[in-house]
Amino acid sequence: MAEAGLHVRLRQLTPVPLDVEVHCAAGEVLAIFGPSGSGKTSILRAIAGLATVAAGHVRVDGTTWLDTTSGIDLPPHRRAVGVVFQEYALFPHLDVRQNVMIALWHRPRAERRARADALLDTLRLADRAERPIADLSGGERQRVAVARALARDPQVLLLDEPFAALDRKLRRQLQDEIDDIRASLSIPVVLVTHDFGDVVRLASHLLLLHEGRAVASGPLHALASRADLPWLRDQVGLGSVIDAVVHAVDATRGLATLASAVGTLVAPSGSLVAGMAVRVRIPAREVILASEAPSGLSLHNVMAGTVLGSVDDEATGTVAVQVGLGSGVVLAEVTRDAIARLGIAPGRSIHALVKSVSLEVRRTQGHT
Amino acid sequence: MRGDEGGGRRSSQRWRCGSLVGAALAVAVAMAQAQPPAPVVAAASDLSTALPEIAAQFTRETGDRVQFVFGSSGTLARQVRDGAPFELYLSADETYVADLASAGLTRDGGVLYAIGRLVLFAPTGSPLVPSRGVDDLRRLLTERRLTRFAMANPTHAPYGRAAEAVLRGRGLWAQLQPSIVLGENVSQAAQFAVTGNAVGGLIAYSLALAPGLRDRGTFALVPDTGHPALRQRMVRLARAGPVAERFYRYLQGPHARAVFERSGFALPR
Amino acid sequence: MDWSALQVSLSLGVCTVVLLLPAGIAAGHWLATHRFRGQALVEALVAVPLILPPTVLGYYLLTLFGARSPLGAAFERLVGQALPFSFAGLVVASAIANIPFVVQPIQRGFEAVPPEVREAAACCGLSPWQRFRLVDLPLAWPAVLTAAILTFAHTLGEFGVVLMVGGNLPGRTRTLSIAIYDRMQAFDDRGAATMAAVLLAVAVTTLVLTSLLAPGRARRG
Numbered sequence: 099m100a101e102a103g104l105h106v107r108l109r110q111l112t113p114v115p116l117d118v119e120v121h122c123a124a125g126e127v128l129a130i131f132g133p134s135g136s137g138k139t140s141i142l143r144a145i146a147g148l149a150t151v152a153a154g155h156v157r158v159d160g161t162t163w164l165d166t167t168s169g170i171d172l173p174p175h176r177r178a179v180g181v182v183f184q185e186y187a188l189f190p191h192l193d194v195r196q197n198v199m200i201a202l203w204h205r206p207r208a209e210r211r212a213r214a215d216a217l218l219d220t221l222r223l224a225d226r227a228e229r230p231i232a233d234l235s236g237g238e239r240q241r242v243a244v245a246r247a248l249a250r251d252p253q254v255l256l257l258d259e260p261f262a263a264l265d266r267k268l269r270r271q272l273q274d275e276i277d278d279i280r281a282s283l284s285i286p287v288v289l290v291t292h293d294f295g296d297v298v299r300l301a302s303h304l305l306l307l308h309e310g311r312a313v314a315s316g317p318l319h320a321l322a323s324r325a326d327l328p329w330l331r332d333q334v335g336l337g338s339v340i341d342a343v344v345h346a347v348d349a350t351r352g353l354a355t356l357a358s359a360v361g362t363l364v365a366p367s368g369s370l371v372a373g374m375a376v377r378v379r380i381p382a383r384e385v386i387l388a389s390e391a392p393s394g395l396s397l398h399n400v401m402a403g404t405v406l407g408s409v410d411d412e413a414t415g416t417v418a419v420q421v422g423l424g425s426g427v428v429l430a431e432v433t434r435d436a437i438a439r440l441g442i443a444p445g446r447s448i449h450a451l452v453k454s455v456s457l458e459v460r461r462t463q464g465h466t
Numbered sequence: 467m468r469g470d471e472g473g474g475r476r477s478s479q480r481w482r483c484g485s486l487v488g489a490a491l492a493v494a495v496a497m498a499q500a501q502p503p504a505p506v507v508a509a510a511s512d513l514s515t516a517l518p519e520i521a522a523q524f525t526r527e528t529g530d531r532v533q534f535v536f537g538s539s540g541t542l543a544r545q546v547r548d549g550a551p552f553e554l555y556l557s558a559d560e561t562y563v564a565d566l567a568s569a570g571l572t573r574d575g576g577v578l579y580a581i582g583r584l585v586l587f588a589p590t591g592s593p594l595v596p597s598r599g600v601d602d603l604r605r606l607l608t609e610r611r612l613t614r615f616a617m618a619n620p621t622h623a624p625y626g627r628a629a630e631a632v633l634r635g636r637g638l639w640a641q642l643q644p645s646i647v648l649g650e651n652v653s654q655a656a657q658f659a660v661t662g663n664a665v666g667g668l669i670a671y672s673l674a675l676a677p678g679l680r681d682r683g684t685f686a687l688v689p690d691t692g693h694p695a696l697r698q699r700m701v702r703l704a705r706a707g708p709v710a711e712r713f714y715r716y717l718q719g720p721h722a723r724a725v726f727e728r729s730g731f732a733l734p735r
Numbered sequence: 736m737d738w739s740a741l742q743v744s745l746s747l748g749v750c751t752v753v754l755l756l757p758a759g760i761a762a763g764h765w766l767a768t769h770r771f772r773g774q775a776l777v778e779a780l781v782a783v784p785l786i787l788p789p790t791v792l793g794y795y796l797l798t799l800f801g802a803r804s805p806l807g808a809a810f811e812r813l814v815g816q817a818l819p820f821s822f823a824g825l826v827v828a829s830a831i832a833n834i835p836f837v838v839q840p841i842q843r844g845f846e847a848v849p850p851e852v853r854e855a856a857a858c859c860g861l862s863p864w865q866r867f868r869l870v871d872l873p874l875a876w877p878a879v880l881t882a883a884i885l886t887f888a889h890t891l892g893e894f895g896v897v898l899m900v901g902g903n904l905p906g907r908t909r910t911l912s913i914a915i916y917d918r919m920q921a922f923d924d925r926g927a928a929t930m931a932a933v934l935l936a937v938a939v940t941t942l943v944l945t946s947l948l949a950p951g952r953a954r955r956g
Contacts, residue, residue, distance in 0.1 A: 148854050174857035175866075187855035191873045200869060201859035250860055506904055514921055533905045536920070549802025549817035550902050653920040660922075678922020 102159055104254050104286040106145060110152035114140045115310040122254075122286035122303065129289045129297040129318075132307030133333070138290040139184075141307075142256050145288065146181050147174035158253045158286075180252030184259045186243040188231045194218065194242050195227040201249035217245040221275065237268045244279070255280075255287045261296060273299045274461070281463035294334040298379050299460055306330060322379075323427035325409040325418035336382035336418055336429050341464070344374040353398070353454065359426035364398035365457045375464035382418060384456035385430035388449040389440050399452040403428070407444050408437065421450045428452075504531040505710040506551060508542040510558035510698065511653035512582055512625065512670035515677070516729035517556070520722045521713070528716075530709045538651035540622025546571055552703055553710035556717075558582055558652075558670075559624035560699040567701065576701030579717060580731035583690060584628050585674045587659050588666035589683040596666070596686035600636050606665060607641055616647045616658035616667030624696055625652040629668035631693035659683075671730035698731070736929045739906040740914035743822070747897075747910060748887040751829040755837045756883055763841030763882075764871060768853070785835045793899030796828050820902040825910075828900045829890050836886045844878020845871055877948050884948070888941035891934060 103123035108116045114137045122128040130138045143149040145156055147163065150171055156164040163172045189197050198214040205213060218224050221241040226234065234242065240260060247255060260276070261269045277300055280287055289300060297304060297318070304321045306313040306329065313329050314321055321327070322339040330336065342358035347367050354367040356376060363378060370376065391400050403423035410417050417437050419430045428450050432442075442448065509517050514536045521532050535542070535552070543562040546552055547569065555572075556579070557563050563576045586602075588594035593611045595602050606612040618626030626648070633639040649655030652670045659667030660682050674685040702714055716722055723733055766778065784792070800807040800818040811817045818824040848871055856866045872879075894912045901908030903917065911930055918927040 146858055148857070174854070175860050175862050178860075179858060181855070181858040183851055183855055185851060187849065187851040189852060189856070189870060189874075191870075200856075200861070203860055203865070246855075246859060250858070511920070535903050535905070536917075537903070545820070545902050547801075547803060548797055548819055549807065549811065550820040551816070551904070651920075657920060657922070676922065 101157065104145070104288070105157045106141070106154070108141060108144055108151045108154040110154075116140055116144075116151065117311050118305070118307070119312070120145075120288070120305060120315075122288055124284045124286055126302045127280055127287045127289060127300050128303045128305060129291060129301035130305045130307055131291060131294065131297050131333075133292060135309075136307045137310040138292075138307055139258055140310075142181075142258050142288065142290050145254065146179050146256055147172055147177050161253075178250060178253040180247030180250045180255045182240075182243045182247045182255075182257045182260045184262055186239045188239060188242055188246070190231050193228050193230050194223060194234070197231065197242055198245045198249045201246050204251065214245075214249065217248055220248075220279065221245045236264055237272060240264065240272055241275070244276070248279070248283075253285055255283070255285055257287070257289045259291055259293075260289070261291075261293070269295075270299075276300060277463050298339055298377065298458070299462070319426075323420065323429055325407065325420050325429055328411060331411075331418070336431055337379050338382075338426070338428050340378045340380065340426055340428075341462070342376050342378050344370045344372050344376060347372055356459070358424075360403075360423035360428055361401050363452075363457060364454045365459050366454055368459070370459070370461070375462050376459050377462045379458040380428055380452055381456065381458070382429040382431040384452055385421075385428060386451040387419065387421070387430050387432055387436065387440060387442065388451055391449050392451070395451070396453070397451050398454040399450075399457075401428075401450045401452075403448060403450055405442055405444055405446045405448050408442065410434070421448060423450060504533045505553040505707055505713070506533050506535055507554040507556065507710070507713070508535050508537070508546070508550070508552040509554075509556040510539045510542070510624070511536045511651040512558055512672045513556060514653055514673070515675075516672060516725055516731070519729075520717065520725050523721055523725075524713060524716050528712060530712060532709065532713050536651070536653065538618065538623035538626075540624075541651070544622075546703060551705065553706040554700065554714055555703055556698070556700040557624075558696055558698050559627075560697045563699040563701045566703075571704055573702040573704065573706060576699045577718065578697055578734040579700050580698045580726045581734060582625070582628075582696030582698055582731060583671035584625060584632065584668055584688040584693060584696070585671045585685040586666065586688055587656070587669050587674050587679070587683055587685040589660050589664075592665045592683070594666045596684050599686065600632060600638065600668075600688060600692075603638055603642065604636075607638075612642075612645050612665055614647050614658070614664040615642055615645050616649060616655045616664045616669070618652040618655040618669075619648040619650060623649075623651050623655075625655070625668070625670050628693035628696055632668065632688055635692050673730075675730045697734075736926065736933070737909070737911070737914045737918075740909050740911045740930070741933065743906065743909060744891050744911040746822070747825055747829055747893075748890040750826045751833055751890045752837075752883050752886050754826060754830050755833055755886060756879070759834075759837035759841050759882060760872070760879060762838050763875075764845050764867065766838070766842045767845035767848075768871075781838045782835050784832050787832075789832065789893070789895030790899060792828060792832060793896045796824070796831075796896075796900050800824070800827075819900050820904060820908060822901075822907055825897055825901045825908055828896045829893060832893065832896055833886045833889055836889050837882045840878050840882040840885065841875065844875035844881075847878075848874045880948050881945050884941055884945050888938055891937055 106120040108118055110116050116137050118141060130141060132138050140149060144151050153166045162170050163177050164170060195214050198217055199210050202210040202213055218227055221244060223241055223245065226238060261272055289296060291297060301318050304318045305315040308329060314327055318339050322337065340358050340360055342356040342363060345355045345357045347354045347370055352367050354365055354370040356363040356365060401423050403421045406420040406422045408417050408419040415434055416431055417434055419432060419442060421428050421430055430450060517534055525531050539557040539559050539562050542555060543566060546555060546566055566572050567575050586596040586600055588596050593606060617629040620626035620630045633642060647658045647664060649658055652673065655667055656669040656673045656679060658664055659669055660679055671687065673679055702710060727733055797819055798804060800810060802808065802817050807817055852870065853866060856870045861869060892912060897910050898913055903909050903913050911934055915927045915930045
């Protein structure tokens with residue numbers, strides 16, 4: 099039976115050491131996160147066919163693109179792969195529409211222009227269709243690169259640090275757009291980045307890469323609620339990532355209530371609307387533990403739960419505590435002294451306290 | 467044209483521009499190839515005024531045309547050996563003709579058509595006085611007024627060999643070495659002689675009489691006892707066609723001989 | 736003014752360009768997009784005609800293809816005419832002498848295409864031939880035109896090789912630059928001056944055209 103999705107196994111020593119296994123199902127967004135030189139781009143290039151590996155295989159929806167044992171190595175133009183390059187690599191001698199149409203050779207001639215215009219519409223580039231690339235801003239170029247990658251009707255979408263060259267505001271805008279597109283596709287998406295904000299915003303699954311090897315991999319929620327990833331803590335800081343739905347918005351008080359696996363969360367209403375799907379990151383540092391529910395505090399989020407476990411870090415003298423709330427997990431980072439004073443141990447009842455403003459909330463398209 | 471997804475607008479503009487230019491110039495190609503096949507006559511440089519005059523009359527009388535390539539006799543002979551498509555060869559020296567004949571490249575041994583003469587030439591304003599003969603060079607050497615002196619290259623030009631013989635005979639060859647300028651053929655030697663950087667040169671009589679040189683200096687004949695005779699021989703080459711044949715005979719006719727005589731050649735018996 | 740000499744010169748230029756350009760494009764693209772052992776040697780060989788004295792080239796062509804050589808005799812039997820002293824011989828000599836003028840600018844033109852753009856083209860589903868036709872060639876086109884114009888201009892100025900291999904046959908191998916030399920030897924200064932002016936005008940026009948096509952000005956991108 100043909101396996102759906104992307105299955106990759108790569109092993110080599112030079113030029114970049116790699117020893118990974120990568121799986122991504124249709125509709126999932128796998129973020130490969132790691133420092134520069136860890137081999138993230140090499141993995142992407144191997145999937146696209148731009149680089150070959152000493153040993154391994156790449157299989158997509160049952161089709162083999164690469165298999166070193168049987169000598170199969172399809173060149174990139176025979177792989178239905180859409181790639182958004184870090185520097186976009188647009189064709190400078192063609193205008194916007196032509197850049198997109200050049201990836202449409204596999205479609206009948208009569209359809210190409212219509213399909214290109216449809217893609218440009220989706221990416222809000224319809225009024226720039228005849229402009230030369232040189233006239234475009236960074237954000238517009240990025241959208242053209244995405245349109246071109248999608249024009250290929252790819253079986254896999256690869257994004258190589260797609261927002262690296264953009265400022266914060268543009269970055270957020272384009273993350274939203276990519277998420278919108280992702281939701282309408284049902285193909286595996288692999289995103290390579292060294293910015294954890296991209297991961298939180300877009301990924302459903304995460305692979306942590308360090309010197310060519312996977313430190314950890316799995317669904318984002320699960321990884322984000324693990325207390326035993328010092329590597330992740332050192333790179334970005336610990337914090338659980340939770341998907342939620344906006345239950346109600348109180349405009350007068352400026353607050354929104356979110357329904358999630360860890361219970362009800364209260365966050366500043368911002369631009370949230372009832373019914374909206376959101377993703378919430380709760381930085382572990384912002385979580386306070388209390389043996390009983392306090393009163394007289396400005397906190398809006400006081401949640402009762404149970405200690406599931408903790409991991410000590412000798413170097414920093416802090417402890418990461420996993421607190422089970424509802425059917426989810428929240429991480430809290432506290433001192434060893436706090437552990438002793440409160441008598442925190444697995445099984446103990448505990449309250450987790452978070453300021454509403456400490457919650458990092460972003461609208462999403464929802465993840466399956 | 468699939469301009470849409472193919473090259474951008476500016477690229478296709480350049481395609482058109484490039485092709486137009488190419489097409490326009492390609493006309494030159496066609497034109498250059500369609501040449502009327504007038505036979506090519508290889509002739510020694512000393513004939514560069516006499517021969518065109520003879521050929522003009524030949525064309526007026528018969529309607530046939532010939533084309534000329536002038537050069538040093540030795541170079542032309544080598545080109546014949548390398549397969550140059552000449553039909554007639556007018557040499558300034560018979561030995562070249564004899565060599566080609568023995569190599570089987572000619573119809574026969576050819577015929578003597580003229581005897582060449584060497585002159586000492588000095589451009590206007592030069593300290594050299596040709597009427598005093600070649601020995602005047604010795605005076606210039608003593609007075610340190612000898613800048614440069616021109617002659618044809620002895621290795622492949624008969625007039626050069628004659629000039630060397632004359633200078634050696636007068637004992638001037640060694641002393642003149644540092645000042646000698648060699649022309650690739652006797653025409654080039656004449657050019658060097660007249661340009662003013664040289665005090666003069668040993669060149670062909672026919673060239674000294676030519677319109678280009680006649681009024682630009684003075685000259686005097688060098689006694690022909692001072693060098694081997696410049697016996698100028700002409701021959702039909704293997705691929706000589708009917709027009710070349712006619713011209714060959716015409717060159718031996720009365721009109722041609724008259725022109726040779728006027729132009730500074732002596733006629734053979 | 737010797738019009739047939741001008742025709743021969745122009746034809747020689749056009750024929751040389753037409754003969755060399757396709758090969759130059761292929762070679763320039765190959766050298767720009769591949770890495771192989773011995774590449775430095777190949778590039779050095781391409782550059783040899785730049786420093787080769789024209790008389791050396793003329794000597795070897797005459798020796799290899801002259802009527803006295805077996806190769807030349809065979810050629811003459813086959814085609815009916817020797818290679819030296821023919822227009823075809825000039826084209827051969829000119830083509831060899833112009834190899835670096837064609838290959839080097841074109842190679843630089845293809846090298847200027849960012850490798851990422853080529854990779855993107857592959858990921859857009861374009862086969863190697865399509866990548867060449869739709870991406871590489873349009874981007875390198877100004878360099879190709881520059882190479883063509885430079886080669887044409889350089890051919891017009893050739894003298895030593897043309898004289899040795901061509902033999903100065905009027906209407907066939909007497910180019911404009913040789914005709915100037917010819918006229919001077921015949922003391923026809925006026926004729927020589929006219930033709931020199933024509934050649935100078937062509938050279939200047941060539942330089943102007945080349946700078947107009949220079950990549951910095953041609954593409955805004």
